[in-house]
Amino acid sequence: xxxxxxxxxxxxxxxxxxxxxxxxxxxxxxxxxxxxxxxxxxxxxxxxxxxxxxxxxxxxxxxxxxxxxxxxxxxxxxxxxxxxxxxxxxxxxxxxxxxxxxxxxxxxxxxxxxxxxxxxxxxxxxxxxxxxxxxxxxxxxxxxxxxxxxxxxxxxxxxxxxxxxxxxxxxxxxxxxxxxxxxxxxxxxxxxxxxxxxxxxxxxxxxxx
Amino acid sequence: xxxxxxxxxxxxxxxxxxxxxxxxxxxxxxxxxxxxxxxxxxxxxxxxxxxxxxxxxxxxxxxxxxxxxxxxxxxxxxxxxxxxxxx
Numbered sequence: 001x002x003x004x005x006x007x008x009x010x011x012x013x014x015x016x017x018x019x020x021x022x023x024x025x026x027x028x029x030x031x032x033x034x035x036x037x038x039x040x041x042x043x044x045x046x047x048x049x050x051x052x053x054x055x056x057x058x059x060x061x062x063x064x065x066x067x068x069x070x071x072x073x074x075x076x077x078x079x080x081x082x083x084x085x086x087x088x089x090x091x092x093x094x095x096x097x098x099x100x101x102x103x104x105x106x107x108x109x110x111x112x113x114x115x116x117x118x119x120x121x122x123x124x125x126x127x128x129x130x131x132x133x134x135x136x137x138x139x140x141x142x143x144x145x146x147x148x149x150x151x152x153x154x155x156x157x158x159x160x161x162x163x164x165x166x167x168x169x170x171x172x173x174x175x176x177x178x179x180x181x182x183x184x185x186x187x188x189x190x191x192x193x194x195x196x197x198x199x200x201x202x203x204x205x206x207x208x209x
Numbered sequence: 210x211x212x213x214x215x216x217x218x219x220x221x222x223x224x225x226x227x228x229x230x231x232x233x234x235x236x237x238x239x240x241x242x243x244x245x246x247x248x249x250x251x252x253x254x255x256x257x258x259x260x261x262x263x264x265x266x267x268x269x270x271x272x273x274x275x276x277x278x279x280x281x282x283x284x285x286x287x288x289x290x291x292x293x294x295x296x
Binding site: 056064 | 217219220221223224243244248250251254255258259260262263264265266267272275276278280282283287290
């Protein structure tokens with residue numbers, strides 16, 4: 001079976017050169033790092049906060065925080081995972097501020113195993129995404145992932161969308177590897193269940209909208 | 210192996226991180242269990258769709274605006290600290 005995990009494979013030495021230059025005060029070197037990862041940070045932030053303005057703020061705050069704390073960056077780890085950790089924390093803070101009435105915690109299981117038991121077992125159309133326009137598809141995917149608890153959403157995004165390894169995801173979020181695996185499985189199964197409503201094969205070949 | 214055992218291993222199965230023996234047990238289960246076969250395929254598709262569909266892309270104009278704001282703030286920070294390398 002094909003390995004579906006993707007990863008960011010940047011040459012580490014080149015990146016370290018940029019980080020060291022930025023540490024020494026070279027702002028252009030830091031700008032290169034911003035260009036390299038701003039899209040990733042934005043995606044992660046918007047997935048967690050589910051709010052465009054908050055995501056924009058998180059991008060700015062995360063990079064500024066990274067810049068002003070560069071000295072604390074340990075070169076044994078990847079700059080990207082260090083940056084993601086800062087961004088995730090900023091995004092969770094935004095979420096807590098916006099939804100103080102709801103507990104937003106990464107280390108809390110807010111659901112029971114029941115929520116992840118597959119009920120929908122109808123197969124999907126061969127290329128379900130092609131039955132929607134880009135805008136419709138984005139809308140479906142965005143609405144679907146919004147329904148997941150923040151902790152599950154965050155693990156899914158880091159692991160499956162951004163391509164961090166299970167170990168990197170665990171380190172970034174301060175969770176154990178089994179905790180990441182458990183959340184990832186449940187996130188994947190719950191998204192699958194909800195997407196089935198849109199993507200399942202219809203008897204007459206027509207998708208319900 | 211029953212369906213519930215299969216589900217427990219699904220994440221490692223999809224990520225290709227299982228040992229050969231467990232993987233072949235799962236393959237065998239998939240060969241006769243249609244429900245697990247469908248769940249496995251549609252879960253894989255779920256991951257692929259999220260990974261490939263660019264749900265939240267950063268538009269170029271916003272990207273440029275954010276980057277210039279970041280660099281401006283970093284420069285101000287550097288100025289106030291007398292350089293990023295000094296505390």
